[in-house]
Amino acid sequence: SPVDKEVDFANYFCTYAFLFHQKEMLSDRVRMDAYYNSVFQNKHHFVGKTVLDVGTGSGILAIWSAQAGARKVYAVEATKMAVHAGELVKSNNLQDVIEVIEGSIEDITLPEKVDVIISEWMGYFLLRESMFDSVIYARDRWLKPNGVMYPSHARMYLAPIRSGLSDHKMRDYEGAMDDWHGFLKETEACYGVNMNVLTKPFSEEQKKYYLQTSLWNSLHPNQVIGTPAILKEIDCLKVTVEDILKVEASVKSLVTKEDTWLSGFGGWFDVQFKGSEENPAECNVELTTAPSQDDGTHWGQQVFVLHPCVRVKEGEEVYVNFSMTRAEDNHRLMKVDLGYSIKQSSGNMLPRVEKKFFIE
Amino acid sequence: SPVDKEVDFANYFCTYAFLFHQKEMLSDRVRMDAYYNSVFQNKHHFVGKTVLDVGTGSGILAIWSAQAGARKVYAVEATKMAVHAGELVKSNNLQDVIEVIEGSIEDITLPEKVDVIISEWMGYFLLRESMFDSVIYARDRWLKPNGVMYPSHARMYLAPIRSGLSDHKMRDYEGAMDDWHGFLKETEACYGVNMNVLTKPFSEEQKKYYLQTSLWNSLHPNQVIGTPAILKEIDCLKVTVEDILKVEASVKSLVTKEDTWLSGFGGWFDVQFKGSEENPAECNVELTTAPSQDDGTHWGQQVFVLHPCVRVKEGEEVYVNFSMTRAEDNHRLMKVDLGYSIKQSSGNMLPRVEKKFFIE
Ligand SMILES: Nc1ncnc2c1ncn2[C@@H]1O[C@H](CSCC[C@H](N)C(=O)O)[C@@H](O)[C@H]1O
């Protein structure tokens, strides 16, 4: 279904028009360090070059590109934040190098093709927001044949985890249903209407909300109880939109904790700044959003909780079938089918369990 | 500007598609009692009559109308909630009387005109959501010449209040600015970019968010420090959309507390079910959302906070110029210009203060 631009603004772009939100991203030290180092430790990619910043927001990546020596930087931003980016560019005296353009990357035109495309397009669990589509579009239209992408590569991970969230969310759900039953009694007693026919749809709505919607969480590395598996590897120079419409993988994780609970799965991503084969980076920088005690990011991890939790032991293997596609009614949100089965040390395979989740 | 229907769904209707939200309204005892009593204590308006329920939601008002003896009820609902309303109607065995129609009231057609229009269209501070436009539209198109409106009348009130919210929000704003200044230092020190040019727009954004956006609050009657003034009276049978596009009033409130702080103004509304002149109610029912210790509603009150607060004394008069119009970019939200000046007991008039607020 084609995207209604006005709806997309109401649902998606609106948040980016707030400086408060841009500031949150600008305050993410792990994110900032990675982009900063990727630019300034690879100046040869920028000196005298033309750069396109897709979704410049406050303008930060465009400014760094210019400071690293770019000849010309096109900084494109769909929201009114473009106005602030322009002010920031000017107050840092870079208005001769950076041209801020307000508009969707899909709608604007540039006077030339560029040597570098830089963009911070990653959403929760990498692909939420589907902004990478716009970067691919920009690459196909505006990147020179030997140009480089910043970042150049991306990977998605999944790992079995233990977490109190599973019980917590189950209690929330049960609380909502208790409430509902009290409500039913009152509505019948005081207002003469029996609403019991709505119990099932209400329960489904609440289940979806509490149990099937993936949760933002900042996991501690200890909570990861098995080897992380790579779900997807992306070469930003070659990938097509078609390639990322669906993420499908069958992976295996080895339980690494002695005796523990499997309460769900955690998903995260990393991106690399390696340049291209013809034009490699001098210094490879990586930005990871993996569980970390000290270097958490605003992306955190996405947690898919299981009910009930499952007892697992070191050496057992968790076989996971993962499939992620876009929500029918909003191409920037995702739905996930996740099936898993546990192979015990004896070789015995426990029955497969299938779950559906939503990344909202 | 014409309303983009898809955007309106994304921004507005979407919440009503959740049973959880309908349940919140159905759990508001003050609201429920008022509509229930208005229908069952005025059965003469319903027995053998045709009724239109504009925005039936779960179907509750349509069901009561049928139970009170209506010959036919058209229950129109724009969202998928219509499906649940249909189920509820059926499980209460009223499918021969009630016809649930999924669609906007502006888009659907009925086979006949109706004797009664019932609707629960009231938003925060009465007019937020602008749903009353749809009821007026329905009235002009589908109500018989001698038909009645449920509710029949509505009033908006404003009163001076004292509240800790004023200080609280000022502290939030100051905290956000402190944070910002730390952020500026870091961004300059670590990443070589001076963002000071964004301080003013950031401050304005935060001021709008913390200080100029009206707040939902459940005020205690003690917090009302002066006589409430009526800002607007609406006869639901006669009012036009034009009449409610702008609410403008110059009113006066007498301070009734001995020696206190004026920290802002509280806004609320009431509606009456009085039938029409030709066809009056047998029993007048009123639904008020005024500050109340025991009978609060989910509407609460809208609070407009002042900074700084002002010391006021019993007998002083607060002269208020109030003007509310719709937001340019979203016809369901409002902006408010509120000017006030205090007339001291000596007759001395303090200088007028002008404030702008947003009802989001
Ligand atoms: N198709 C598109 N065209 C232009 N801008 C887009 C876009 N899709 C997303 N954006 C913008 O891209 C930004 C992503 S957030 C990253 C902002 C900035 N580059 C930084 O790193 O801090 C948002 O400001 C969003 O409004």
Ligand SMILES: Nc1ncnc2c1ncn2[C@@H]1O[C@H](CSCC[C@H](N)C(=O)O)[C@@H](O)[C@H]1O
């Ligand atoms: N123009 C329109 N056409 C049809 N339904 C509308 C509408 N504008 C608002 N609505 C619906 O009106 C409802 C208002 S909430 C009230 C629900 C129900 N009558 C009750 O009293 O509990 C929402 O469900 C909303 O989706």
